[in-house]
Amino acid sequence: MSASSATGARRDRRTRLNPDDRRAQLVSAGVQALADHELDELTIEEFSARTGVSRALFSHYFGSRAGFHRAVLDAAMRSMLAATTPDEQLPARARLRDTLTRTVQFVRAHEGIFFSLVRGPASGDPRTREVVDAARRAQTDRVLDLFAEADIVPSPVLRIAVRSWVAFVEQTLVDAAPASDLAAEGIVDLLVSCLDAITESTQPGAARALAEEERE
Amino acid sequence: MSASSATGARRDRRTRLNPDDRRAQLVSAGVQALADHELDELTIEEFSARTGVSRALFSHYFGSRAGFHRAVLDAAMRSMLAATTPDEQLPARARLRDTLTRTVQFVRAHEGIFFSLVRGPASGDPRTREVVDAARRAQTDRVLDLFAEADIVPSPVLRIAVRSWVAFVEQTLVDAAPASDLAAEGIVDLLVSCLDAITESTQPGAARALAEEERE
Numbered sequence: 513m514s515a516s517s518a519t520g521a522r523r524d525r526r527t528r529l530n531p532d533d534r535r536a537q538l539v540s541a542g543v544q545a546l547a548d549h550e551l552d553e554l555t556i557e558e559f560s561a562r563t564g565v566s567r568a569l570f571s572h573y574f575g576s577r578a579g580f581h582r583a584v585l586d587a588a589m590r591s592m593l594a595a596t597t598p599d600e601q602l603p604a605r606a607r608l609r610d611t612l613t614r615t616v617q618f619v620r621a622h623e624g625i626f627f628s629l630v631r632g633p634a635s636g637d638p639r640t641r642e643v644v645d646a647a648r649r650a651q652t653d654r655v656l657d658l659f660a661e662a663d664i665v666p667s668p669v670l671r672i673a674v675r676s677w678v679a680f681v682e683q684t685l686v687d688a689a690p691a692s693d694l695a696a697e698g699i700v701d702l703l704v705s706c707l708d709a710i711t712e713s714t715q716p717g718a719a720r721a722l723a724e725e726e727r728e
Numbered sequence: 729m730s731a732s733s734a735t736g737a738r739r740d741r742r743t744r745l746n747p748d749d750r751r752a753q754l755v756s757a758g759v760q761a762l763a764d765h766e767l768d769e770l771t772i773e774e775f776s777a778r779t780g781v782s783r784a785l786f787s788h789y790f791g792s793r794a795g796f797h798r799a800v801l802d803a804a805m806r807s808m809l810a811a812t813t814p815d816e817q818l819p820a821r822a823r824l825r826d827t828l829t830r831t832v833q834f835v836r837a838h839e840g841i842f843f844s845l846v847r848g849p850a851s852g853d854p855r856t857r858e859v860v861d862a863a864r865r866a867q868t869d870r871v872l873d874l875f876a877e878a879d880i881v882p883s884p885v886l887r888i889a890v891r892s893w894v895a896f897v898e899q900t901l902v903d904a905a906p907a908s909d910l911a912a913e914g915i916v917d918l919l920v921s922c923l924d925a926i927t928e929s930t931q932p933g934a935a936r937a938l939a940e941e942e943r944e
Contacts, residue, residue, distance in 0.1 A: 668907070668910075669904070669910065669914065669918065672900060672903045672904045672907075673900070673918055673922075675899060675903055676896045676897075676899040676900040676903065677896065678899075679895045679896055679898065679899035680892045680893065680895055680896040680899075680922075681892075682895065683891060683892040683894075683895035683896075684888060684889070684892040687888045687891055687892065688885070688888045691884070691888075694884075694885065698885065701929065702885065702889055702926060702929055702930055705925055705926065705928075705929035706889075706896075706922060706925055706926050706929070708925065709921055709922055709924065709925025709926070710918060710921065710922050710925070712921075713917065713918055713921035713922070713925075714918055
């Protein structure tokens with residue numbers, strides 16, 4: 513946990529928060545701790561000591577350590593999805609590039625969160641996998657929406673290809689995002705050209721959904 | 729476990745095997761059981777009953793249930809890598825297509841094994857992930873070898889892209905391989921065109937390693 517969040521916890525100890533805010537504060541501290549801790553290292557004991565919230569109250573809020581971990585993961589996933597929400601003002605291709613650029617930036621800024629979700633020990637936990645798989649489907653749907661907007665019905669193979677492309681993106685982020693000598697733009701180029709190729713290969717008519725276009 | 733393997737187990741009960749063969753037989757029965765059982769369902773009790781091998785002997789061979797599971801996973805992974813070994817007689821592009829075709833066939837024939845390894849509950853187990861990650865690296869190296877043969881040094885970005893392509897392949901196999909209405913050839917087309925595109929996008933000069941060529 514960073515020095516600033518520990519200071520924040522000390523300050524908050526003096527403040528009376530309502531239960532919802534207190535719970536949110538604990539979850540937020542957990543998400544911040546993911547930056548340099550594995551999920552498994554987040555014990556209720558340590559958080560109790562750091563935040564001045566009794567173990568009994570922790571149990572009241574989260575039930576168990578696993579419940580705390582789930583709440584932290586849910587919040588981390590929501591923050592990632594929020595940070596990478598497509599900008600509906602942009603035309604399809606620019607929107608795709610913009611979303612991917614912000615995804616690379618999010619992963620670079622919150623490497624610990626990203627890794628905990630997709631590759632950490634928690635990624636084998638059934639509930640974590642459920643949350644992460646839902647996010648993968650959401651990312652897949654965001655791309656499929658680009659086709660729907662152009663009145664294109666993606667074929668079953670294109671749907672599979674787009675879901676596989678999301679796996680490609682995830683692995684590229686795992687390997688390329690921490691390599692700070694790679695410009696985000698180069699990573700996005702790779703991801704977009706891969707999507708172009710699989711669209712062209714599986715359903716050539718659908719490629720126009722991703723074609724360059726003027727902003728309306 | 730299939731009826732035939734249960735019959736096999738009964739027959740083998742009457743045979744005296746040396747310890748190595750007995751151990752191999754138990755591992756093999758475990759791999760076969762993966763076809764329609766999750767790894768977590770493979771209890772020593774059940775295998776002991778089915779094979780007539782005492783629990784004490786099981787412990788002697790594998791130490792624990794986890795040890796048995798590891799041995800089963802190792803064997804499953806080895807059988808998958810063996811079934812998908814590239815045919816060195818073929819030129820690069822034909823070899824790639826041939827390897828991918830046999831991979832689709834393996835996954836279709838041994839769906840349970842494949843899923844247990846890459847997506848089952850065991851996939852969160854650190855030791856399983858180690859084995860599966862090693863196999864992913866091996867698959868990545870097989871592709872990188874195609875470039876090396878053409879005296880091309882893959883750039884760091886191409887190396888990342890090829891590893892991400894292996895993730896793409898894995899996800900396609902998860903989603904597409906069980907859909908028996910998709911011809912294996914169509915799946916392989918998708919996978920190869922994706923690899924072509926990322927090679928062209930990241931290191932255009934390397935694309936010639938995958939170009940069509942005459943058999944020498």
